[in-house]
Amino acid sequence: MKISVCAKGGSGKSTIVMLLANEARNRNNRVLIVDSDESNSGLYKMLGFEKPPTPLMELVGGKASLKKNMGKPGIFAADKILVDEIPPGYLLQHDNIMLVSIGKILQSLEGCACPMGVLSREFLKKIVVNDGEMVIVDMEAGVEHFGRGVETSIDNVLIVVEPPFESTEVATKIYGMSRGSGIKNTWAVLNKIPNEEIKKRLKKELDTRGIEVIGCVYLDHEIFMASVDGRVPKQGAAANEIKGVMDFILTKKGERRSN
Numbered sequence: 586m587k588i589s590v591c592a593k594g595g596s597g598k599s600t601i602v603m604l605l606a607n608e609a610r611n612r613n614n615r616v617l618i619v620d621s622d623e624s625n626s627g628l629y630k631m632l633g634f635e636k637p638p639t640p641l642m643e644l645v646g647g648k649a650s651l652k653k654n655m656g657k658p659g660i661f662a663a664d665k666i667l668v669d670e671i672p673p674g675y676l677l678q679h680d681n682i683m684l685v686s687i688g689k690i691l692q693s694l695e696g697c698a699c700p701m702g703v704l705s706r707e708f709l710k711k712i713v714v715n716d717g718e719m720v721i722v723d724m725e726a727g728v729e730h731f732g733r734g735v736e737t738s739i740d741n742v743l744i745v746v747e748p749p750f751e752s753t754e755v756a757t758k759i760y761g762m763s764r765g766s767g768i769k770n771t772w773a774v775l776n777k778i779p780n781e782e783i784k785k786r787l788k789k790e791l792d793t794r795g796i797e798v799i800g801c802v803y804l805d806h807e808i809f810m811a812s813v814d815g816r817v818p819k820q821g822a823a824a825n826e827i828k829g830v831m832d833f834i835l836t837k838k839g840e841r842r843s844n
């Protein structure tokens with residue numbers, strides 16, 4: 586199963602990715618987190634690693650050489666990539682949670698992020714997911730990744746929606762693009778919800794836009810404070826709420842892409 590977590594910037598994608606990964610691991614899954622966000626690199630810290638993984642982009646010689654090097658001997662030349670083939674340093678693992686990073690924009694004027702999109706798409710297409718394994722993608726903010734076809738092989742898209750109106754607007758675009766690219770299992774998870782009234786309002790608004798809400802994480806002081814240290818709490822109300830989200834996703838396992 587490959588789950589992509591998408592949203593407007595700052596809505597809580599990485600937080601929800603971490604909560605989902607912890608929940609999947611608690612259910613005895615081996616989880617591969619794919620960091621497909623070319624700007625932020627905090628996931629490694631949230632996972633308790635000392636430094637980030639070396640980006641997969643470096644395995645293919647960097648952005649400029651991507652096209653030339655993809656077909657050359659190496660893990661990207663084959664049709665399939667097995668997790669255990671990814672060289673150490675490029676794959677970090679601890680306690681059944683693994684992390685890879687596609688690539689980061691590090692310098693000014695280094696050019697656009699399109700090659701990251703290409704590499705994300707190819708990696709997600711080729712990575713083999715066996716029974717008892719799950720891939721969770723922390724996607725770049727916004728909608729551009731759909732234009733680059735990054736979701737070609739994804740079977741579940743979770744859209745994180747926080748109260749500000751812009752978040753619902755971006756969510757609506759993501760929903761349209763995701764369903765348009767054949768991903769039937771596209772749902773919303775509310776995040777940073779301050780009270781029942783806002784929850785009701787948001788749910789109603791998303792409902793009128795045809796977007797089903799499958800979970801709600803409340804505005805949580807503990808989550809916010811933990812983020813000062815680059816952490817996400819493993820227990821608490823949000824972790825409990827995510828159990829329901831995971832149950833829902835698993836019941837829809839058989840219904841994947843419509844094309």
Ligand SMILES: Nc1ncnc2c1ncn2[C@@H]1O[C@H](COP(=O)(O)OP(=O)(O)OP(=O)(O)O)[C@@H](O)[C@H]1O
Nearest residue numbers: 594595596597598599600777803804805808809812
């Ligand atoms: N339910 C919540 N309650 C309180 N704070 C939250 C909640 N969810 C996320 N946050 C906080 O919001 C901030 C942004 O969260 P996060 O980094 O997960 O968002 P993101 O969508 O991954 O951002 P980016 O687009 O920059 O990658 C963090 O400080 C995080 O702790």
Ligand SMILES: [Mg+2]
Nearest residue numbers: 598599622625
């Ligand atoms: Mg993030």
